[in-house]
Amino acid sequence: MTTPETSLIRLASPIGQLEITADAAGILSLSIENNGRLPYESVPENPSPLLHTAATQLDEYFSGTRRAFDLPVHLSGGTSFQQSVWHGLEGLAFGEVISYGDLGASIGRPGSGRAIGGAVGANPVPIIVGCHRVLATNGRITGYSGGAGIPTKVWLLDHEGIEHVV
Incomplete structure (x- = not known):
């Protein structure tokens, strides 16, 4: 849930409406619309300069002019194992697959x-x-929890030119 210290912004994207939250330390969450719903849709937007920068960078990413994000991310919550996985993901660049x-x-x-x-x-x-x-070792998409699921992941992989099997 958002708090007065949490900023919130929404933006349109080719994969659906996005909702981003941040605190003073960085980006906290990015949600992709799922069945027309977002987690904080009943909460009014409360944008911050950081979230305006994030929206600009995401627009550039979707338009194909940005390949890396320059944003502070605050990966809070999760277990120590999840944290290690998320930090491992941070090393993957545009177009790379693991x-x-x-x-x-x-x-x-x-x-x-x-x-x-x-x-x-x-x-x-x-x-x-x-x-x-x-992806799976054989390049197969085994699932995706964001947005519309596998179709969202297919769009993102295609956008980055990453070969995959559905």
Whole structure:
């Protein structure tokens, strides 16, 4: 839930309406519209300079003129395991892909692909922290928790030129 210290902004995108929250430390969450709904849709917008910058950078990303985000992200909440996965995702650049197994190995948790998948799905800041860049070892999309699910992930992968199998 948002608090008076939390800023909130919404913006249109090719994958649906986005809702972004931030505090003084950075971006807290990015939600993609799902079935016409957003988590804080009943809360009035309370934009901050940081959120205006985030909206501009996301517009540039969707238009194809931005490949990296320059935004402070505050990955709060989650277990220490989830935090390690989310920080592992931060190292993936535009157009790069990693398998669940390789992501697990990169954070010192080989053989934990299913748990990695759960942590990837719980990423509070998709797109900016590119969880859509994680695929099965064979390049197959196994799921996506943002927006419309797999169609949203397909759009993001296609946008970045990442080969995949549906």
